[in-house]
């Protein structure tokens with residue numbers, strides 16, 4: 001058995017990961033496998049587990065900083081796309097590789113209310129389920145009914161997890177950082193029977209707000225979690241670091257919690273800025289900023 005025999009799976013060797021991440025940087029993975037179906041995704045993960053090959057599943061790579069040295073092992077890119085929408089009941093079932101933005105748009109044009117918050121969040125449904133992604137007062141915890149998840153340490157048989165089992169909190173689920181779980185599908189409950197035009201106006205308002213307050217360009221969104229009762233961006237700005245640049249990466253002059261890959265930036269540049277921000281904010285305000293993003297690969 002080898003990866004190449006799995007149907008609907010494209011296998012690439014020594015493949016640079018920059019094009020699979022929102023920050024548009026990162027060294028090569030030994031192997032990249034792009035899964036176009038749920039079965040291919042499942043089989044690739046099981047293969048890696050059985051062969052004791054270190055592996056990572058990525059959706060849109062919108063929340064991971066891949067090291068310049070790349071990743072030893074297998075990176076599985078989730079391109080599953082199946083979506084079933086019932087406009088009468090508001091039930092939505094989708095595979096985890098679906099783009100969250102696309103899904104949100106598809107729901108609102110069918111008059112389903114509840115996912116407008118997601119129209120500008122990059123990444124996949126799977127990543128959003130893991131991270132409890134959210135914005136504009138909404139989040140995945142507010143929409144999810146259940147997910148189909150494989151816990152590879154328990155069984156190769158996926159099972160249904162009701163939302164309560166995910167123990168959702170702010171940008172947190174029990175799956176986060178726990179490598180053994182694979183999200184395959186998610187079922188959402190939205191409100192049926194709304195005016196698509198009104199929903200579109202709301203969604204477009206969210207996008208316009210983002211354009212006013214957040215910078216364009218290649219980034220990973222918010223780098224640090226907001227500490228209790230404060231904002232990471234405010235602290236970084238107060239430490240005098242807004243606009244500071246290392247190599248090709250800049251702390252955005254528009255929003256200091258966004259680090260923009262301006263021009264051929266590297267993960268090393270990102271790391272230098274992360275360390276600078278953490279040490280300056282700690283020294284000036286006694287606050288330890290915790291990363292919101294995840295780090296992947298050899299530094």
Ligand SMILES: Cc1cc2nc3c(=O)[nH]c(=O)nc-3n(C[C@H](O)[C@H](O)[C@H](O)COP(=O)(O)OP(=O)(O)OC[C@H]3O[C@@H](n4cnc5c(N)ncnc54)[C@H](O)[C@@H]3O)c2cc1C
Nearest residue numbers: 059060061062063122123124126127128133134183220221
């Ligand atoms: C410009 C910008 C703006 C952003 N704004 C927001 C925002 O407003 N709110 C917000 O919440 N986030 C925001 N983010 C962060 C990001 O969009 C979310 O964290 C998103 O949910 C990540 O999804 P992804 O598919 O890209 O996950 P990835 O980055 O690919 O993966 C993230 C983690 O989830 C795991 N994972 C991914 N898919 C699966 C799966 N199917 N099964 C198991 N594990 C999986 C990965 O292994 C990894 O550990 C922003 C990012 C950017 C670049």
